[in-house]
Amino acid sequence: MRRNVKNSLSAVFSAQSENESLARVMAAGFLLPHPVTAEELADIKTALSEAVTNALVHGYREMEGGRVKVDFCLFSDGRVRITVTDHGHGIEDVERAREPFFTTDRAHERGGMGFSIMETFMDRVRVKSVLGRSTRVVLEKRLSLWK
Template sequence: MKNEMELTFLSVSENEAFARATVGAFITQLDPTMDELTEIKTVVSEAVTNSIIHGYEGKTTCHIKIKCTIFKNNELELIISDQGVGIENIHEAKEPLFTSKPQLERSGMGFTIMESFMDSLEVFSKTGHGTTLIMKKQLTKTKTVCH
């Protein structure tokens, strides 16, 4: 059994907080620890910000899509995608401190943060066709069941 939700929103920076809050509210049914909740919300923030700044290069008429799936075993899967410019060199983009927009004073730590907070991160991208991130995390089971 699984439960899932999908969210599509415009690529405006104001929607980054909305995406964080929505995913955070959805996963509360798993009773995550505060650390888990904070890490997942941070990952959503990093991915959405990357789509806005790098994927769409500030265009505000494009959409970002999030699909969040909760599996019976308390595993979370996040799929965040855009139809932006894509990533030319995924390996280079995942290097700590690498940024394609140094003029915007970006830290270049987005993928590093995503990799450290999630159990797995897969990046699929094609230049001119967008980027899809698939991230998974096994959450700690904190609810106790009385027998």
Template sequence: MKNPYKNQIKIEFDAVSQNEALARVIICGFLMELHPTVEELCDVKTALSEAVTNSIVHGYKDQSGKIKLICRIYNDKELYISVTDFGRGIEDISKAREPMFTTDRESERSGMGFTIMETFMDELKVTSRVGKWTRIVMRKKIA
């Protein structure tokens, strides 16, 4: 059976802040086959950075853990990104997606992560199971 996607990568890495930069490098290399504009590349890197940072900061909150990154290309032009952590989960996804909402009031978090992801990507879907996992799925058509 033929895969419905043209290309795919799967990688799992430790939920540490240094690996946010790794995720950005990975997506840049993966995206090159679509010949993105500089603007498209920056949009995707920024959205992915926010997703990975959310997983590290909110999913694990000073605990160790893993993040699973899946990237796919569909129809020669559509980028799919899935970022999954296996941490605390999100109790109220609708509330978490509100601009300026944050569960980390002690640090300098702005509560704009999901808003930034929505702004730079064509589609954003967040699913979660409290105490188990959170998955952020983003899609973007590359011109």
């Protein structure tokens, strides 16, 4: 394990909607042994759930057999980093996709607020996407009670 890494967990699951709640449970299981506040855990679960939902509904839209990878990492300075990766459609214009209310899915009455929610609840959100290939969302937050 890298020296500045306290703990890590990687999971790959099928692109099925029930696995969104599985990802939330994994976040809780990973963080609860550590000094995380109830509010921080709720924030992280909410942000993670938005990223996983995006991978399921946009990444693998009308695609069969997709898989989503979630990597959790807790660094020894109390930073949590969660990476959500899909190998689906990709995002044409990431900057635009991150704007509040931007959605490509009006048909299902989506609000275009997922990225804004991730940004509100996390310290840092990075998005890397290759059109037609993959999308990776990196969520970071520092635990306030960490010593």
